[in-house]
Amino acid sequence: MQLSLTNLRSATHELRQAIERGEVVELTFHGKVIGQVNPAEKKSHTLDKRVVNAYFNRREGDDPYVAIERLKQGRKGRGIK
Numbered sequence: 001m002q003l004s005l006t007n008l009r010s011a012t013h014e015l016r017q018a019i020e021r022g023e024v025v026e027l028t029f030h031g032k033v034i035g036q037v038n039p040a041e042k043k044s045h046t047l048d049k050r051v052v053n054a055y056f057n058r059r060e061g062d063d064p065y066v067a068i069e070r071l072k073q074g075r076k077g078r079g080i081k
Contacts, residue, residue, distance in 0.1 A: 002026045002033075 001018045003011055003025055015037070018025050025037040053060065058067040 004028045
């Protein structure tokens with residue numbers, strides 16, 4: 001997308017939408033490109049493996065089914081005897 005500096009003030013909504021779509025917007029002045037507006041890099045929201053393992057009572061390299069069985073053993077109720 002190209003946007004002239006004179007139209008920048010009235011086209012801020014379009015500029016924002018283009019950036020949210022991941023487009024690079026070129027700013028022009030008298031028909032010549034003078035700069036670019038690039039979208040910010042999106043950070044992935046990955047969780048730290050150590051935190052996840054501690055939450056689910058997993059040890060490094062555990063099979064997920066072993067961790068599930070360990071959880072079941074730790075969460076047994078009183079039961080009727």
